[in-house]
Amino acid sequence: MRHFDIRKMKRRQFLKLLGGITAAPLMSQLSELAYGAGPFNDYRALVCVFLFGGNDSHNMIVPLDGRYATYAANRGPLALPLANLQANAVTDSVQGSFGLHPRMTQTRALFNSGKAAVLSNVGVLLRPTTKADYTSKNQLPPQLFSHSDMQDHWETSYPQAPVNDGWGGRLADLIFTANTGQLSVSISTASSGVFLKGNTAVAHQIGTYNAASPGTPIVQRIRAWRDWDTNGANPQAVYGNGITMARANKLEDQFGDVATRSVDINDLILNALYTGPDQNGNYTQKTTINTVFPTGNPLGAQLRSVAMMIAARQALGVKRQIFFVSVGGSFDNHSDQFDASGSAIQPPTDAPLILYGKHADSLGQLDAGLKAFYDATVELGVRSNVTTFTESDFGRTLTSNGKGSDHGWGSHHLVMGGATNGGKIFGTFHNMQVGAGNPADAGQGRLIPSYSVDQYAATLSKWMGANAGDLNTVFPNLHNFPVTDLGFLT
Numbered sequence: 001m002r003h004f005d006i007r008k009m010k011r012r013q014f015l016k017l018l019g020g021i022t023a024a025p026l027m028s029q030l031s032e033l034a035y036g037a038g039p040f041n042d043y044r045a046l047v048c049v050f051l052f053g054g055n056d057s058h059n060m061i062v063p064l065d066g067r068y069a070t071y072a073a074n075r076g077p078l079a080l081p082l083a084n085l086q087a088n089a090v091t092d093s094v095q096g097s098f099g100l101h102p103r104m105t106q107t108r109a110l111f112n113s114g115k116a117a118v119l120s121n122v123g124v125l126l127r128p129t130t131k132a133d134y135t136s137k138n139q140l141p142p143q144l145f146s147h148s149d150m151q152d153h154w155e156t157s158y159p160q161a162p163v164n165d166g167w168g169g170r171l172a173d174l175i176f177t178a179n180t181g182q183l184s185v186s187i188s189t190a191s192s193g194v195f196l197k198g199n200t201a202v203a204h205q206i207g208t209y210n211a212a213s214p215g216t217p218i219v220q221r222i223r224a225w226r227d228w229d230t231n232g233a234n235p236q237a238v239y240g241n242g243i244t245m246a247r248a249n250k251l252e253d254q255f256g257d258v259a260t261r262s263v264d265i266n267d268l269i270l271n272a273l274y275t276g277p278d279q280n281g282n283y284t285q286k287t288t289i290n291t292v293f294p295t296g297n298p299l300g301a302q303l304r305s306v307a308m309m310i311a312a313r314q315a316l317g318v319k320r321q322i323f324f325v326s327v328g329g330s331f332d333n334h335s336d337q338f339d340a341s342g343s344a345i346q347p348p349t350d351a352p353l354i355l356y357g358k359h360a361d362s363l364g365q366l367d368a369g370l371k372a373f374y375d376a377t378v379e380l381g382v383r384s385n386v387t388t389f390t391e392s393d394f395g396r397t398l399t400s401n402g403k404g405s406d407h408g409w410g411s412h413h414l415v416m417g418g419a420t421n422g423g424k425i426f427g428t429f430h431n432m433q434v435g436a437g438n439p440a441d442a443g444q445g446r447l448i449p450s451y452s453v454d455q456y457a458a459t460l461s462k463w464m465g466a467n468a469g470d471l472n473t474v475f476p477n478l479h480n481f482p483v484t485d486l487g488f489l490t
Contacts, residue, residue, distance in 0.1 A: 040178045043313055043385050044464055045321040047306060047373070048168065048195065049299070050154075051366070051392040053332030054147070056359055056405055057412035058398055058445075060104070061118055063429060064089060064097040070432040074445060076400040078337060084355060092425040102355050103364035106371035107414065111423055115374060115383075116416045117488045120427035121440065122456050123394065123410035123449030124153040126160060127480035134442045145407040145446075147332070150393045155195035157453050157475050167453075168322050169198030170474045171461050176201045178465075181317025182268055187309060188324040189302040196324055203324075204265050209304035211295055215282030217274055218305045219266045272315035273308055287311040291376040299327050299369035307376040310386065320464060330362045331392065337404040366390075370416055377417070384418030387489060389460060398434055398445020410440070410447035413456070419463065421490050427451055454478045455486055463489040 059078065062071055062085050072079040085099025090111045092098070098118075100108050110116035124141045134140065141159035143149035153159040157167040165173075172185035176198075179185060186196040186203035196203035207218040243259040274283035289307055293300040302325040309321070338357035370388065377383040395411030416422075427450050431438055434445045442448050454475040461471060462485055472478050 040175075040319040040465055043319055043382065045310060045323060045382075045386045046168075046460055046464060047303075047323045047325065047386060047388040049366070049370070049388060049390045050151075050195075050324065050326040051331050051362070051390055052151070052326055053329040054150075054393040054396055054407060055331045055362075055390075055411060056333065056337065056396040057392075058396060058405075059359065060101050060363060061412055061425075062099045063432065064099050067432045071398075074398050074432065074434050077402065078400045078405060080355070090423075092423070095425050095429055098425065098429075101360065101363045103360050104367040107367050110371065110374060110416060114422035115418060115420055116370075116414060117420050117422045118425045119413045119415060119451060119456060119486065119488060120425055120429050121395075121410040121447050121450040122413050122427075122453065123447070123451075124150060124159055125449050125452040125454075126477055128452075128482075129448055131439055131442065131448060134448055144409065145394065147393050147407075152194060154391050154393065154453055155193050157457055158477070160477075164194065165197045165199055166193070166195035167457050167461075167474060168195045168324065169201060169203065171464065171466065172196065172201035172203075172322055173198040174466055174470050174474060175320045175464065178319045179317060180319075182265060183316045183318055184265070185318075185320055186322050186324075187306070189305050190324065190326040196322065202261070206269065206305055206309065208298070208301045209293075209308065211293070211301065211304075215276075215280075215284065217270055217283045218308060219269045221263070221266055221270070268316065269309075269312075272312040286315075289376055289379065291372055291379050293372040293376075294365075294368040297365050297369055299325060299365050300372055302326075303369050303373040304376075307373060307380065310377070310382060311380050322464075327362060327365060330358055333359050333396075333404040334401065334406065335403045370414070374416055387415065387417040387419055387460065387463060389413065389415045389456075395447060398432065398441075398447075406444065408444075408446040409442060410449035415488050419489050421488050424488070426486055426488050451486060452477070452481055455481050455484060458484050459486045459489060 058071070058075065059080055062068065062080060064085060068082060080099070080101065084102040088100045088102050088105055088108050089097050090100060090108055100111070107116060126139050126141055129140065141153055155166040155168070156163050169186060176185050184202050184204045186198065186201055188196055188203055188205045189208055207220065209218055210216050243256040245256070247253040247256060270283070273287070274285060276283035285308070287308070289304070289311060291307070293304045306323045306325060309316070309323070313321070336357070337359045373388065374383065377386045390413045392411055392413070395408035396405035397408050399405070430440050430447060434441055440448045440450065454477050458471045458475050458478050461474060466474065471484065478484055
């Protein structure tokens with residue numbers, strides 16, 4: 001057995017050793033990755049909007065043909081009224097008319113203008129899977145229908161083994177040299193789990209824009225960089241010396257590197273986005289964004305921060321960026337899907353409660369946030385350079401448990417941006433039946449995915465500049481699928 005003397009290891013070797021402890025099968029492949037795709041002459045960004053909890057996409061988009069009656073019968077109390085869906089209808093030239101949730105009127109406008117598309121029945125797979133495969137448990141992803149596991153599977157695109165990096169991080173590893181400045185390819189406004197973790201690229205977290213206090217920056221210096229003690233001491237110098245001094249202990253040395261990088265990157269972002277602080281400690285944004293983002297909308301506030309980072313792309317020296325934003329667990333509606341007690345919009349006394357409540361509010365937040373963000377990309381002149389897409393733990397069961405639905409598998413997702421081959425529904429939309437009449441039903445209307453996360457993410461990654469060889473390394477299961485570009489981006 002080979003023994004390592006950690007005191008003699010190079011810093012990069014040390015980090016790779018730590019990363020390989022639980023991810024050896026995949027990391028051995030990634031070590032062969034030829035980093036440094038590009039150089040790129042244009043700017044492009046991916047924005048992942050993760051809907052934590054498992055979005056009930058059966059109510060996000062509903063067929064309006066003869067399948068509606070089957071939908072209504074199987075959904076029971078969860079079924080959206082036909083008239084409300086017809087009022088918010090979209091039409092695919094091949095697949096016919098569908099109704100978006102009544103709270104998604106702005107998404108409908110984006111779809112009809114060709115700036116948004118729907119990906120039908122996407123989910124975690126190891127390879128193309130049939131109902132017979134599911135019944136015989138033939139090469140299925142582990143821990144199906146578990147929140148935490150399925151979130152990880154979506155974020156890593158490598159379900160068969162634990163790994164320490166996500167597909168967003170691996171893509172960032174591939175393209176990180178395209179950025180000329182210090183700033184990472186990967187930026188998060190929320191806890192991104194494993195999605196943005198790479199082998200080389202390091203994700204950076206920014207704060208949520210505060211509309212009530214626009215002078216508060218979206219990145220904060222550590223306390224020692226903001227305050228001075230009353231005795232005239234210089235805590236910045238003390239802290240700076242502590243994090244930059246040579247250390248014999250590798251862990252202390254790595255901590256110093258992380259702290260130094262954090263201070264440097266925070267200063268880089270502050271200087272690129274703001275002037276100040278003034279005598280009251282407030283900052284003024286260098287680039288004005290006139291687009292109005294919805295108030296009281298946490299997703300909108302996160303996307304406002306992303307728009308600010310995009311506006312400063314030249315000052316930050318970036319050609320490629322991957323952003324992660326999220327909506328919390330409000331999509332996990334087992335028994336309170338149409339509970340309107342805390343609804344942002346109180347329903348009229350004669351209105352169907354299903355149009356309001358938790359799930360409706362969550363879709364309304366998504367709808368308003370996406371539209372404002374798209375408008376901001378238009379204002380900034382980058383609408384065709386920014387692609388926004390949704391992910392979620394899983395879909396839900398088509399059948400109802402009374403006041404909600406249970407954990408499913410495949411789900412429908414949205415893609416938005418000027419490069420989107422929009423106004424289309426990609427994939428074959430299922431027949432809304434439960435049981436033997438639906439070859440995609442794994443039970444209770446749990447859809448066996450038609451498209452894999454690998455195919456979905458590879459299409460996005462190809463648009464970012466990854467070539468076929470790179471894609472097969474970033475997505476180790478991609479070779480199992482006959483189609484690797486789903487065609488929703490131009």
